[in-house]
Amino acid sequence: MPLPFTTRKFSRRTFLRGAGATLALPWLESIPTFALESGKRLAAPISNTAPVRFGCLFFSNGVEPEHWWAKGSGSNMEIGPGLTPMAPFTNDFTFIRGLYNQKAVEHDSAHLGRTPNLLSGAWVSKDQSEIRVGQTMDQVMAKALGHQSPIPSLVVGIEPTELRLEDGLSMLYGSNISWATDTKPAMKEIYPARIFDLLVGNGGDRELDRSVLDEVLEDANDLSRQVGYADREKLSDYLDSIRDIETRLDYAAQDNQLEGWRPSLAEPNMDRPAESLPQHIPKHMKLMLDLIVLAFQMNKTRIATCMLNNDLSQMNFGFLESVKGSLHLDLTHNGRDPRLEAMYLKTNQFHTEQFAYLVGRMKEIDEGGQSLLDNSMLMFCSNFFDGDKHQADHMPILLAGRGGGSLKPGQVLDYMDKTPDDRRACSLYLSLMDRMGVDVPRFGDSDKRLALG
Numbered sequence: 298m299p300l301p302f303t304t305r306k307f308s309r310r311t312f313l314r315g316a317g318a319t320l321a322l323p324w325l326e327s328i329p330t331f332a333l334e335s336g337k338r339l340a341a342p343i344s345n346t347a348p349v350r351f352g353c354l355f356f357s358n359g360v361e362p363e364h365w366w367a368k369g370s371g372s373n374m375e376i377g378p379g380l381t382p383m384a385p386f387t388n389d390f391t392f393i394r395g396l397y398n399q400k401a402v403e404h405d406s407a408h409l410g411r412t413p414n415l416l417s418g419a420w421v422s423k424d425q426s427e428i429r430v431g432q433t434m435d436q437v438m439a440k441a442l443g444h445q446s447p448i449p450s451l452v453v454g455i456e457p458t459e460l461r462l463e464d465g466l467s468m469l470y471g472s473n474i475s476w477a478t479d480t481k482p483a484m485k486e487i488y489p490a491r492i493f494d495l496l497v498g499n500g501g502d503r504e505l506d507r508s509v510l511d512e513v514l515e516d517a518n519d520l521s522r523q524v525g526y527a528d529r530e531k532l533s534d535y536l537d538s539i540r541d542i543e544t545r546l547d548y549a550a551q552d553n554q555l556e557g558w559r560p561s562l563a564e565p566n567m568d569r570p571a572e573s574l575p576q577h578i579p580k581h582m583k584l585m586l587d588l589i590v591l592a593f594q595m596n597k598t599r600i601a602t603c604m605l606n607n608d609l610s611q612m613n614f615g616f617l618e619s620v621k622g623s624l625h626l627d628l629t630h631n632g633r634d635p636r637l638e639a640m641y642l643k644t645n646q647f648h649t650e651q652f653a654y655l656v657g658r659m660k661e662i663d664e665g666g667q668s669l670l671d672n673s674m675l676m677f678c679s680n681f682f683d684g685d686k687h688q689a690d691h692m693p694i695l696l697a698g699r700g701g702g703s704l705k706p707g708q709v710l711d712y713m714d715k716t717p718d719d720r721r722a723c724s725l726y727l728s729l730m731d732r733m734g735v736d737v738p739r740f741g742d743s744d745k746r747l748a749l750g
Contacts, residue, residue, distance in 0.1 A: 347558050347664045348445070349701040349733055350593045350673040353416065353435060353602045354586075354655060355474050356648040357610050358629035359681030360693045361641045367392035371707040379645040382653040383695070388707045389656060389670060390697035391749070395712030396722040397691045399742055401680070407687040409463060409470040412608040412680045413482070415692075416474055418723040418741030425465055433476045434726040434740060436483055439600050441735045446598050450475070453492060453585050454485035454604035455578065456612060463609060471608030485604060489570035489584040496588065496597045497565050560596040561664050567591060578616060579647075586655045593669060594662055599733075605648055608680060617643050629684035641684070652677040656697045673698040674729055692722065696749075703732045704749060721745070 364379040374387035383390060398418040404410025410421045419431020435450055443449025452475045459468035473482035486492050521529050567587055575581035582605060589601045606612045610625045620628070620640045628644055631637035652675070659670035677695040682688040691713065699706060712720045723741030728749055730737060738744060 345558055346701065347667065347669075347672040348596070348599055349703075350599045350669075351435065351438060351601075351729065351733055352589060352593075352655070352673065352675045353474070354605065354652050354675065354677045355415065355603065356605045356651075356677075356679050357412070357608045358606075358625060359679050359684030359688065360645050361638055362683045362688075364642050364645065365682075365693055366394075367709050370709065374707065374709070379642060380649055380695075381646055382650040383656075386653060386656050386660070386697065389660065390695050391704070391706050391708045391710055393694040393696060393710045393712075393725070395691045395715065395720050396694060396725055396747075397689060397720060398722050399717070401689045406464040406466055408608050408680075409466040409468070411687070411689045413470040413473060413476065415678065415680050415722075416602075416726065417476065418721065418726075418743070419479070421466070421470060423466065425462075425467075427480075428467060428469060429480050430470065430476055431479050431741065433474065433483075434723075434730060435475055435600050435602050436477050437737065437740070438730055438733050438735050439483075442599060442733065446596055448495065448592065448598040450483065450600040450602070451492070451495075451589060451592050451598045452483045452485045452602050453588070454487050454607070455581055455585065456604070456607045456610060457487055458482075458484060459607065468607075468609070472604075474604055475602045483602075485602075488572075488574055489581070489588060490572050492585075492588045493565070493567075493569050493591075496592050496595065497569075558665070560594060561662060561669070562591070562594040565591055565595070578612065578614075582651050583654060586651060586658070589655070590658050590662070590669070593659070593673065605651060614640070614644050614647070617647060619643065631685055633685065649677070652695065652697070659698075667701075670697065671699045672701050674700045674704065674732060676729075691720070694722075694725075700729075700732045710749070718745070725749075 360379055364377045366377040367374055367380065369375050371388050374392075376383060376387065376392070380392075398411075398414055400418055400420045401411040401414055404421055404423075406421070406423070410423075413430040414421055416433035416435060417431035422429035439450035454472075456472070458472040461468050463471065469482060473485065475483040475485070477483040486495075521533070570584055575584060585603055589603060592598045592601060606625060612625045614620045614623055614625055614628065617640075620643050623637075623640055625644060628637055628641045631641060656670060656675060659673060659675070660668050662669040664672055675697040677697070679693050680689070682691050682693055696704070697706060698704065721741070721743040723743035724745045724747040727737070727740050727743060728746045730740070731746060
């Protein structure tokens with residue numbers, strides 16, 4: 298049912314939006330809302346500030362606890378060996394300790410009951426005939442904000458989605474941390490070339506020389522039927538003049554003179570990856586991270602998740618020095634074998650290195666006085682703390698970026714001595730969604746916002 302005009306406050310900077318085009322309207326006294334009879338909304342006012350982006354980088358099977366810690370703040374922050382690659386960025390991230398998902402702790406599947414609900418806090422169904430967990434916070438945001446960018450969310454990974462059974466449950470659970478609905482994962486893409494094509498495609502069969510007026514004519518006619526006579530005449534005169542104005546807009550665009558915030562990158566600054574799947578894991582991961590940066594920088598999407606590996610990963614870390622012929626699953630479930638623990642630490646450092654790479658790349662990109670990192674919130678996390686013990690009563694989490702000025706990185710936030718009600722990961726997700734402009738009263742098992750300083 299279309300929303301009535303009276304439901305929202307009106308702004309003089311109101312816009313018509315068509316498929317791939319936005320058109321400013323003149324002041325029309327008889328329009329008190331952004332809604333149209335078609336159920337569409339007029340575009341939001343132009344902003345001179347960059348949008349906030351959210352990214353989640355996941356690694357499976359937890360950390361080597363003895364080496365995963367932080368204390369102090371800012372430039373004086375001390376970090377454990379597992380976090381060594383983040384040493385140059387202690388002013389850019391917050392170390393969070395003590396948050397967890399209660400439903401994950403309660404589940405008797407040590408792995409598949411603690412991975413798909415990482416970003417939702419939901420219960421994972423144990424019924425083999427039913428796939429059910431919970432819509433994740435990234436997809437809640439994608440649904441609310443997806444109209445603001447060509448791609449509602451970018452969901453990528455390194456290892457393919459598996460369909461075998463483990464613990465009597467589908468490995469679909471272990472292959473996806475992003476769920477579009479309670480029963481359907483937002484299936485990840487693992488081929489870099491396909492992601493590149495998604496980002497740089499022309500949006501379908503839209504003709505490049507089509508007039509902006511043609512793009513928005515349907516909404517303009519819809520609007521014309523709802524305004525008063527005087528405004529209808531004014532709107533008609535305005536639309537008649539648009540084709541002349543388009544020439545001026547094209548000229549202004551060439552000189553970067555259009556009003557409002559503009560993405561710092563209009564065309565891709567990297568070559569199209571090869572069609573085949575990269576066989577070198579570090580190269581594959583960096584390609585995926587470069588594509589996330591490209592998507593954010595070109596404003597193709599504002600939400601991205603990346604799985605560096607699946608739960609129960611069969612990834613072989615033999616490419617790391619002194620880690621020869623060892624599967625990630627074996628290294629993380631090591632029975633406290635000193636030799637394997639040393640290699641486990643190396644895998645933790647390698648995963649952290651990927652996050653440091655993403656943070657470093659985004660910190661270098663200027664968006665008009667602020668960096669892409671300043672305008673983002675990047676979460677680095679795993680489904681366990683101590684992987685050998687399947688410890689789900691708190692998760693390793695780093696949060697980088699300033700969220701457009703709403704976050705103060707360089708902190709250590711320790712919630713371990715708080716009550717269970719104050720340690721819910723979903724409270725963090727509510728706080729992050731707030732900073733993305735998505736206000737929901739409750740998410741997962743929490744209706745409280747986490748104080749992030």
